[in-house]
Amino acid sequence: MGYKDFGGKFSFADLAVRGLLEHNRSVKMMERINKVVKWRNIEALLREYYEVGRRKEGADAYPPLILLKCLLLQKWFHIPSDPELEN
Numbered sequence: 001m002g003y004k005d006f007g008g009k010f011s012f013a014d015l016a017v018r019g020l021l022e023h024n025r026s027v028k029m030m031e032r033i034n035k036v037v038k039w040r041n042i043e044a045l046l047r048e049y050y051e052v053g054r055r056k057e058g059a060d061a062y063p064p065l066i067l068l069k070c071l072l073l074q075k076w077f078h079i080p081s082d083p084e085l086e087n
Contacts, residue, residue, distance in 0.1 A: 026077070039065060 021027045046064035070085055079085045 042068065 043063075043065040046068060050064040052061040052064075073079065074085055
C-alpha cells in the first residue's frame with residue numbers, strides 16, 4: 001500500500017472555483033499560515049511515526065500531512081464531522 005498520488009493535477013471545477021476564492025478571508029488566513037509553518041519538517045516527523053501507507057496490500061492511504069491539515073481545518077472552522085469536511 002502506498003500513499004494516494006495527488007500530483008498537483010487540478011480539475012476544471014478546481015480552476016473555476018479558484019477565481020471565486022480570491023477575496024475569501026478564510027483562504028487568505030490559510031495562505032498566511034502556509035507561509036509561516038514549515039510543513040516539510042512536520043511532514044518528515046509525521047512520516048516517521050505514521051505506519052499506514054508502508055505496506056503493499058490494501059487501498060492507498062492519504063498522506064499524513066493531508067490528514068493533519070484536515071484535522072486542523074476541522075478544529076479551526078468548527079466542522080463537526082468528516083463528511084462535512086469532505087464537502
